[in-house]
Amino acid sequence: MQTPSKISAQGVNVHYGTTQALKDVSVEIAPATVTAFIGPSGCGKSTFLRCLNRMNDTIAGCRVQGRITLDGQDIYAPSVDPVQLRAQVGMVFQKPNPFPKSIYENVAYGPRIHGLARGRVELDEIVEKSLRRAALWGEVKDRLDAPGTGLSGGQQQRLCIARAIATAPEVLLMDEPCSALDPIATAQVEELIDELRATFAVVIVTHSMQQAARVSQKTAFFHLGSLVEFGETGQIFTTPRDPRTESYITGRIG
Numbered sequence: 001m002q003t004p005s006k007i008s009a010q011g012v013n014v015h016y017g018t019t020q021a022l023k024d025v026s027v028e029i030a031p032a033t034v035t036a037f038i039g040p041s042g043c044g045k046s047t048f049l050r051c052l053n054r055m056n057d058t059i060a061g062c063r064v065q066g067r068i069t070l071d072g073q074d075i076y077a078p079s080v081d082p083v084q085l086r087a088q089v090g091m092v093f094q095k096p097n098p099f100p101k102s103i104y105e106n107v108a109y110g111p112r113i114h115g116l117a118r119g120r121v122e123l124d125e126i127v128e129k130s131l132r133r134a135a136l137w138g139e140v141k142d143r144l145d146a147p148g149t150g151l152s153g154g155q156q157q158r159l160c161i162a163r164a165i166a167t168a169p170e171v172l173l174m175d176e177p178c179s180a181l182d183p184i185a186t187a188q189v190e191e192l193i194d195e196l197r198a199t200f201a202v203v204i205v206t207h208s209m210q211q212a213a214r215v216s217q218k219t220a221f222f223h224l225g226s227l228v229e230f231g232e233t234g235q236i237f238t239t240p241r242d243p244r245t246e247s248y249i250t251g252r253i254g
Helices: 045-051 082-088 103-113 120-133 153-165 183-196 209-215 233-238 243-249
Strands: 007-016 019-029 034-038 062-070 089-092 171-175 201-205 218-223 226-232
Touching: 007 045, 019 045, 034 045, 034 209, 045 171, 045 201, 045 218, 082 089, 089 153, 103 120, 103 153, 120 153, 153 171, 153 183, 183 201, 183 209, 201 209, 209 233, 218 233, 218 243, 226 233, 226 243, 233 243
Parallel strands: 019 226, 034 201, 034 218, 089 171, 171 201
Antiparallel strands: 007 019, 007 062, 218 226
């Protein structure tokens, strides 16, 4: 029996003004799975990622058509509050972007504005749990009042992951989360992604095919605004069905 999808996208088209950035994309995001979006720069993978938590709403002139559901509910329905949606569908960006606040306040901010903690004790617990899950607690537990911006790049990115998971989302979106990091920090974040998939549906956009092969179970290949192929990661990398996928993976296009 197939497990129901966490996120289902059907016939998604995105226009920026008169330019069509995505053409008729349909994809199913499974729970407890890492799904990687790969493809050359400008192919639409980040644009599609931003559709999944309505980040494109913030871009003037951007129109999204089609249907995207989270647990069967249309996320673009008029009754859906995008702020609440983003608590359910967390996001980690390419460059670490901690708030100019303390390490503690970076993680406590989301739970506080969404009313997830009844007082300081619960908030302390959420902060500790989120930092532990982001594999950062041991490094920062004695300096939670220090500014988040004072951490190293890799630590900042793990802080942003802690911040994203503090609101107890169901889906975690990551837009090239390691592209600004050194190899050691990248390995730490990849290990973390593997652990987080037990709890979340994780979607990662990456320009690194090696990273997609290491961390994901499902891979979607985008090219020129279209979803060319989607399937098990091993199959996509070893026996792609579409010649364009093969050309990209062997380095002939990109």
